Amino acid sequence: MPFQRLLVTGGAGFIGSNFIRWVLSRHRDVSIVNLDLLTYAGNLESLADVDAKYGAKGEGRYSFVHGDIRDFDLVAGLLAGTPSAHPLIRSSAHPPNRPTAQPPDSVVHFAAESHVDRSIMGPVVFVDTNVRGTVALLEAARAELTARPRDFRFVHVSTDEVYGSLTATDPAFTEDTPLAPNSPYAASKAASDLLVRSYPETFQFPAIITRCSNNYGPYQFPEKLIPLMVTRAMRDEPLPVYGDGLNVRDWIHVDDHAEALWTVLQGGQPGSVYNIGGNAERPNIQVIKRILGQLGKPESLISFVTDRLGHDRRYAMNSGRMQKELGWTPRHTFEAGLAETVRWYAENRTWWERVLSEAYRAANALYLEPAK
Numbered sequence: 452m453p454f455q456r457l458l459v460t461g462g463a464g465f466i467g468s469n470f471i472r473w474v475l476s477r478h479r480d481v482s483i484v485n486l487d488l489l490t491y492a493g494n495l496e497s498l499a500d501v502d503a504k505y506g507a508k509g510e511g512r513y514s515f516v517h518g519d520i521r522d523f524d525l526v527a528g529l530l531a532g533t534p535s536a537h538p539l540i541r542s543s544a545h546p547p548n549r550p551t552a553q554p555p556d557s558v559v560h561f562a563a564e565s566h567v568d569r570s571i572m573g574p575v576v577f578v579d580t581n582v583r584g585t586v587a588l589l590e591a592a593r594a595e596l597t598a599r600p601r602d603f604r605f606v607h608v609s610t611d612e613v614y615g616s617l618t619a620t621d622p623a624f625t626e627d628t629p630l631a632p633n634s635p636y637a638a639s640k641a642a643s644d645l646l647v648r649s650y651p652e653t654f655q656f657p658a659i660i661t662r663c664s665n666n667y668g669p670y671q672f673p674e675k676l677i678p679l680m681v682t683r684a685m686r687d688e689p690l691p692v693y694g695d696g697l698n699v700r701d702w703i704h705v706d707d708h709a710e711a712l713w714t715v716l717q718g719g720q721p722g723s724v725y726n727i728g729g730n731a732e733r734p735n736i737q738v739i740k741r742i743l744g745q746l747g748k749p750e751s752l753i754s755f756v757t758d759r760l761g762h763d764r765r766y767a768m769n770s771g772r773m774q775k776e777l778g779w780t781p782r783h784t785f786e787a788g789l790a791e792t793v794r795w796y797a798e799n800r801t802w803w804e805r806v807l808s809e810a811y812r813a814a815n816a817l818y819l820e821p822a823k
């Protein structure tokens with residue numbers, strides 16, 4: 452396995468935390484430094500088991516650094532393998548276990564503002580984090596590779612939303628589909644994709660872009676569709692459904708995404724783009740009714756609300772390149788994966804009740820305007 456010393460950004464978020472757990476539990480020689488700013492979406496409780504098993508008091512292969520991807524000096528120190536030299540590193544609750552014996556050989560970049568509705572309320576932070584943050588990270592990595600050239604990979608984790616919207620009969624997105632983002636979130640991700648794309652071309656920098664469809668699974672912040680609906684249904688609260696509920700998304704279990712990213716990191720071609728999909732297109736309303744069915748709750752909880760501005764109608768992914776070039780296909784079927792996920796939220800009420808803090812409740816107003 453060529454790349455074993457990972458700097459993961461945004462690893463306290465939903466996909467990053469699942470990716471870290473997936474990798475460390477399967478690959479004994481891998482070590483990970485997790486750099487995360489702990490915004491509202493970052494939660495170290497999602498990594499408590501990982502820290503106990505692989506952190507400083509365990510196997511010593513995992514460490515957490517509280518910081519910002521836009522902080523060039525911090526990132527440069529981490530990439531040089533001398534993180535403890537930087538004054539911003541907080542070493543109390545989750546100390547960097549020991550400076551990595553050798554500097555990282557890869558970056559897996561998750562850190563972002565990730566919620567479409569929040570981007571409609573306030574786009575600026577999306578540009579600041581997703582665009583400026585990504586270019587700051589690229590620059591720190593480029594400087595490091597110039598100072599200490601080595602075999603390296605930079606995997607930029609992006610989304611199918613950069614391709615825009617499909618009609619019911621359009622073919623699925625391929626890697627050659629033109630970018631046509633419709634929300635400020637998607638536009639900021641597309642902008643960051645274009646910056647990442649320019650680095651292999653201009654600097655022979657070993658970057659790879661992945662674009663994935665909608666993820667679901669444990670530890671997802673309950674503002675996203677599936678955990679929002681599950682946690683509201685469990686409390687017998689109305690389930691706000693945008694428009695007619697017939698918007699279609701392709702769903703992928705977060706562990707399948709983790710495996711795909713690991714596969715791309717180890718075998719992907721620098722300068723390439725890889726689409727990652729779950730082969731599970733479902734209308735939102737069907738997903739919601741299934742959740743209600745599993746929880747034994749009535750469909751009368753469904754409440755149609757005014758549609759999201761610029762709401763994309765349909766996403767669908769063609770992951771043929773992942774399958775043909777790298778031999779990856781998703782393992783989970785949507786129905787089994789969803790059932791397992793609903794059970795996880797039922798069994799981990801403490802996790803999501805703590806997440807539903809004051810800050811979240813304020814943002815919750817996003818969803819509650821009744822349909823006109």
Ligand SMILES: NC(=O)c1ccc[n+]([C@@H]2O[C@H](COP(=O)([O-])OP(=O)(O)OC[C@H]3O[C@@H](n4cnc5c(N)ncnc54)[C@H](O)[C@@H]3O)[C@@H](O)[C@H]2O)c1
Nearest residue numbers: 461463464465466488489490492493519520562563565666
């Ligand atoms: N959720 C999905 O379905 C999905 C699908 C495809 C792609 N993606 C992409 O995957 C990545 C992760 O998504 P997610 O759903 O886990 O997001 P998330 O919102 O759950 O997590 C984002 C993480 O990034 C951290 N972060 C934000 N700004 C930061 C900064 N300036 N410096 C360091 N850390 C910072 C946050 O604290 C948080 O832990 C994003 O880039 C997103 O665009 C998500």
